[in-house]
Amino acid sequence: MEVIVATWREPGDVASAAAMAARREGADLATALERGLAAAELDPSLIAIGLGSVPNADGELELDASMMIGKTLEAGAVCGVRGIVPVISLARRVMERTPHVMLAGEQARRFALEQGFEPRNLLTENAIARYEEWRLRPERIKEYVHHVDDKPSDTITMIGLCDGELVAASSTSGLPFKKPGRIGDSPIIGAGIYADDEIGAAGATGNGEELWKACASFRTTMNLRAGMSPQEACEETIRHMIRRQPKSIDIPCVVFAMDRQGKIGAASTKHPFPLWVCRDGNRELLEFPSLGPE
């Protein structure tokens, strides 16, 4: 059995299609998720990931990414990286070619150059225009978090299961116009992603500060370990966040999970949540419920 899931309508469409194409070409699961996220990072129309995404408050792009292998609990991540794509590939190199879990900022970029990544300018004309517009009208920031002029503006987090092995991965430019140096949940193992072949895997997207404080992906995976179904596991985490972390409703927070049998669940603090699900070669977009006040 093979299951691959990816968050959000437009970005998840690009990432899940590329991941499936990679699998058809014989790529292993980690490589398929890496290629999925890399395709999205290189697509300038997707504005919360990679090239041409929404800048920070200095008008710079700072990217975060992570990957975790459920079989070995190996993990790699990078955060606050400027001028390098795809950062998901860099996160994987940290996992596979260093004894560390995470490299940050300028030193992550230095590692990228050592590894042969080409430095490049990730700011597109559209990204600069968005930044200029925000500087004139900073009160519009909330519109950017999940919809910018109806353009896709969300992080991609993915989970895959193949022959009993789970992989989780995420890539993002973080919250729009964030304070320079700010890091969210996506590159943090246990917050943005978690995978353990003995239990299952979980991922998150949304308000990274709140998801991190909730250790959202680890908590959801531990809910699976306690015997909950993936849907129950996600709902427990989201209900906890709604009750204890009111800010998790201002900017929606989402968790999703997969058990070892490939069963899926997801829940959000606000607004229904679209998740691409690829199962044995078929791809469909499912919608999961919000548990918060409408």
Ligand code: SD4
């Ligand atoms: C962050 N969780 O950096 C990310 C943002 C996100 O859809 O998921 N946006 O906080």
